[in-house]
Amino acid sequence: MRVLAARLRTAAWLGWQIESNWAAPFLFVVYAVLRPLAMALILAGMYWAVASQAARREAFLGFYLANAFHAYVTQVMVGMGWVVVEEREDYETLKYVYTSPMGMLTYLGGRSTVKLVLATVSMVLALTVGWFVLGLRWDWASVAWVPLVSSFALGLVACVHLGFLVAGAAMLLPRVAITLNEALAVAFYLLCGVIFPIDLLPAGLRQLALVFPFTYWYEALRRFLLGHGASAQLEAWSDGALLGVLAATTVAFAMLSHWGYRAMERRARRLGRLDQTSLF
Amino acid sequence: MRPGEGLVHFLRAAYARAYVRMVGSFREPVWLITDAILPPVGMCAFVLLYRALGAPPSFEALAVLGGILSAFWINVLWGMGTQLYWEKQQGQLQLYFVSPVSRMAILTGMAVGGMLATTIRSLVGIALGFGLLGVRVPAFDVGMLALVFVVSMLALYALGMILSSAFLLFGREAWHVSNALQEPVYFMSGLYFPLRTLGASAWALAGIVPLGFGVDAMRQVLLGKDARGLAPVEVETAILAGLAVIFLIGARLALAHLERLSKQEGRLAQRWQ
Numbered sequence: 001m002r003v004l005a006a007r008l009r010t011a012a013w014l015g016w017q018i019e020s021n022w023a024a025p026f027l028f029v030v031y032a033v034l035r036p037l038a039m040a041l042i043l044a045g046m047y048w049a050v051a052s053q054a055a056r057r058e059a060f061l062g063f064y065l066a067n068a069f070h071a072y073v074t075q076v077m078v079g080m081g082w083v084v085v086e087e088r089e090d091y092e093t094l095k096y097v098y099t100s101p102m103g104m105l106t107y108l109g110g111r112s113t114v115k116l117v118l119a120t121v122s123m124v125l126a127l128t129v130g131w132f133v134l135g136l137r138w139d140w141a142s143v144a145w146v147p148l149v150s151s152f153a154l155g156l157v158a159c160v161h162l163g164f165l166v167a168g169a170a171m172l173l174p175r176v177a178i179t180l181n182e183a184l185a186v187a188f189y190l191l192c193g194v195i196f197p198i199d200l201l202p203a204g205l206r207q208l209a210l211v212f213p214f215t216y217w218y219e220a221l222r223r224f225l226l227g228h229g230a231s232a233q234l235e236a237w238s239d240g241a242l243l244g245v246l247a248a249t250t251v252a253f254a255m256l257s258h259w260g261y262r263a264m265e266r267r268a269r270r271l272g273r274l275d276q277t278s279l280f
Numbered sequence: 281m282r283p284g285e286g287l288v289h290f291l292r293a294a295y296a297r298a299y300v301r302m303v304g305s306f307r308e309p310v311w312l313i314t315d316a317i318l319p320p321v322g323m324c325a326f327v328l329l330y331r332a333l334g335a336p337p338s339f340e341a342l343a344v345l346g347g348i349l350s351a352f353w354i355n356v357l358w359g360m361g362t363q364l365y366w367e368k369q370q371g372q373l374q375l376y377f378v379s380p381v382s383r384m385a386i387l388t389g390m391a392v393g394g395m396l397a398t399t400i401r402s403l404v405g406i407a408l409g410f411g412l413l414g415v416r417v418p419a420f421d422v423g424m425l426a427l428v429f430v431v432s433m434l435a436l437y438a439l440g441m442i443l444s445s446a447f448l449l450f451g452r453e454a455w456h457v458s459n460a461l462q463e464p465v466y467f468m469s470g471l472y473f474p475l476r477t478l479g480a481s482a483w484a485l486a487g488i489v490p491l492g493f494g495v496d497a498m499r500q501v502l503l504g505k506d507a508r509g510l511a512p513v514e515v516e517t518a519i520l521a522g523l524a525v526i527f528l529i530g531a532r533l534a535l536a537h538l539e540r541l542s543k544q545e546g547r548l549a550q551r552w553q
Contacts, residue, residue, distance in 0.1 A: 022453060031460050038463035042472055046329060046343075049473040049508075055334025063329060176310045183313060186321050196328035202412070230332070 007102045011110020018086070019114055036071055036122035037129065043067055043195065044134050061136050062230045063195040066218040068126035070194045072159045073214060074185045075119040076112055080163030081181040083111050084170035088277065094171075095275035104265065108167050112160050144224040147239055151220035151246055158213040158250040165257035168264035172271075174278035188214055197231040206233075213253055216246035290388075293381035297389025298396070301359070305397045316401035319354060320408045323347020326472045327413050338506035339473075341417050342499055344409030346471035348402045349495050352395070352436060353465055357458045359394040360387075360440030361447045365454040373448075377542070383535050387444060391437035417502045425501045428513065431520045432494025438527030439490060445534035449541075465489050470496065474508035482510055490523045 020028045047060050054060075088094035098104055130136035166184060170177035191205060192198070192214040198206055209215045216234075220242050223229040234242065268274055305311055326343040367373040376386055409415050447454040466472065468485040469492035475482045486492030497516040499507035510516070 022456065031456050034460045035463050038467045041467045042463065043329075045467060045470065045473040045477055046326065046339075047333075049477040050330065050333055050335040050339055053336055057333055059332060063332070179310050179314045182318055186318050190321055190325045195325055196332040200328045200331055 004106065007106045008110040008113070011102065011107045012113045015083075015111035015114040018091075019118070032118055032121065033125055036068075036126055039067065040064070040126040040129050044130075047134070059197075059230060061130075061138065062222040062226055062228070064130050064134075064136050065127070065222055065225060066194045066230075068123045068130070069155070069218065069221055070189060071119040071122035071126070072116070072156060073188050075122065076115045076156075076159040077163040077166060077188075078181050078185045079115040080108055080112055080160075081166035081170040081177060081184070083108060084167045085177050085181065088171075088274070089175065089279045092275075092277060098269075098274050105164070105261070108164060109160070112163055116156070116160075138226050142227045144239070147220070147243055148224035151217060151224060151243060154243075154246050154250045155214070155217035155221070158217065158253060161250075161254035161257040163257075164261040165253075168257075168261035168268075171268040172264045172273060174273070174276070188212070191215070192218060193231060194218055198234075199232050211249070213246055213249035216242060216249060220246055286382075289380075290382050290385040293379075293385035294389035294392065297386050298393035299389075301390055301393025302397050305393075312401065315351065315355065315398065316404040319351040320347050320405035323350065323405060323472075324408060324413060327409065327415065336506075337416070338503055340413070340415045341409075341503055342474065342507065343472045344405070344413070344415045345499055345502060346466075346495055347409065348405035349491065349498070350466060350471055351402055351405060352398050352433065353469075353471075353489075353491055354462070355394045355398040356436055356440035356443070357461055359398075360390060360437065361443035361461075362454050362458050363390060364444045364448050365450070368448065377539060383539065384441075384532055387441045387531065387535065390444070391440060394440075395433050395437055418504070420502050424513070425498060428494070428497045428501055428517055428520075431517055431524065432490060432498065435490035435520045435524040435527060436494065438524050438531055441531035442527055442534050445531065445538040448538055465491060468492060469494075474499075475510045476508050486510065487519075490520055490527075493520050493523075 022028075023031065043060075043064055047057070047064075051057055084094065087097060097107055100107075166181065169180060173180060189195075191201070191209050192212055193201070193209060198209045198215060201209060219229045219231055219234045223239070223242065229235055237245075305315070323343060323346065326347065327340045330339045330343060364373060364376075367376065376383060410417075447457060450457055469475070469489055470478065470482065470486075471491070475486055475492055475496050478485060482492075486496070493510075493516045496507070496510050497513045497520070500509040500513045500516075511519075
């Protein structure tokens with residue numbers, strides 16, 4: 001256990017160096033917060049534009065909240081795919097990491113902790129801007145703490161484990177992995193009802209949204225923090241049912257991810273993809 | 281050199297670079313997903329947000345146009361801004377500099393090719409927005425829309441020509457700078473909401489990147505008063521034309537400066553700097 005902790009720590013430290021050593025600390029922080037801050041401001045601009053004319057403007061807080069938490073999906077889950085792409089294509093070091101005694105899975109786990117920290121910074125920043133600048137506030141007295149913390153933790157587990165699956169796919173795929181990473185970030189933003197209720201999705205996509213744990217995650221975060229969700233379809237579910245489905249889909253995807261990662265890693269190794277650079 | 285020969289060389293080089301950009305971008309089908317499908321998919325989320333809030337339908341049209349134009353900004357950033365940096369990484373930049381053609385011709389070719397390829401790809405955004413999501417706009421002046429679009433693209437891609445030189449100086453930061461300029465420019469340009477919402481600061485923000493005036497003017501042509509425009513279309517178009525001229529001159533100066541600097545410091549062929 002101590003050895004595993006030391007390896008995770010080393011991977012996290014290396015991850016931090018890779019993520020941040022291209023710029024001075026201040027500049028790095030500016031770059032790190034610029035995108036999430038701009039995204040929050042875009043949503044704020046949309047809200048300001050329609051605030052006096054929108055029929056359901058009170059729903060905005062729930063969408064803004066989910067958008068803040070979506071940083072975990074883009075930075076942690078999708079970020080693990082980027083780790084593989086960068087190591088293989090840019091630095092050409094994936095083969096060395098792979099053959100080191102640390103093990104690829106431990107390395108990815110360690111790298112994901114840095115991304116978890118960066119995502120947390122993004123999330124806190126977005127919520128702080130919302131609270132102080134945009135006046136998007138909730139009643140702390142009505143927060144359901146136990147289910148909120150449980151659902152938050154389940155969401156993080158889903159992000160990290162699905163990240164392994166994305167990393168496995170990135171190992172197997174050539175440069176198209178870049179497209180996959182970008183597509184996943186956008187697809188989950190649309191599919192899981194981050195900034196609108198999934199009820200508005202066309203038939204087919206609506207049913208597909210119910211497969212992913214993130215759909216329930218965003219709904220649970222809204223419900224347990226604000227006291228109400230966004231989706232009419234999920235509104236009828238009890239708190240227990242919502243948490244239960246979130247837990248079940250998280251466990252199912254975690255198992256699928258581990259199996260999928262192993263299978264894709266084996267195949268990538270067999271096909272000689274681990275040290276194959278495919279950029280131009 | 282005979283009279284007019286320089287111009288012929290310029291046009292040939294520009295055509296050659298535009299050809300590579302057009303053919304190359306369609307030769308890699310997966311890029312179609314990144315360039316043609318992903319930006320409008322993001323736009324769908326913003327349209328559905330307006331729908332979820334119960335906003336007037338004109339806001340949905342406004343977001344669709346913003347989503348379509350976001351593809352052009354992505355192309356300017358990644359297809360123009362970071363292009364020379366990538367050429368350096370691949371060891372081709374020095375070939376551009378030793379070839380007997382104007383470097384401006386190469387940048388012009390890159391811009392024209394990128395613009396045409398992105399225009400074709402923007403059809404996906406039109407199909408998703410006006411087809412799948414059922415967003416509607418009233419009858420509009422097609423000629424005026426085409427004029428505003430062309431002037432906007434001239435200004436935008438002229439800025440891209442400056443960025444391509446500037447990004448070379450950033451070295452490894454180029455990737456991060458490009459990443460960091462995506463959403464902030466969407467916000468500054470009011471891509472998904474009327475720029476006027478930002479009050480007096482809108483003028484300053486729109487003046488930095490021409491996308492803001494471009495999208496605002498095009499929205500006014502499409503939606504009229506519902507676009508909640510910042511200034512009359514004619515004024516915005518004139519500003520865009522002025523910006524295009526200034527940026528083109530700036531691109532020429534930036535390129536000359538870069539070439540001089542690179543030769544003095546011998547950094548043209550150095551990767552990972």
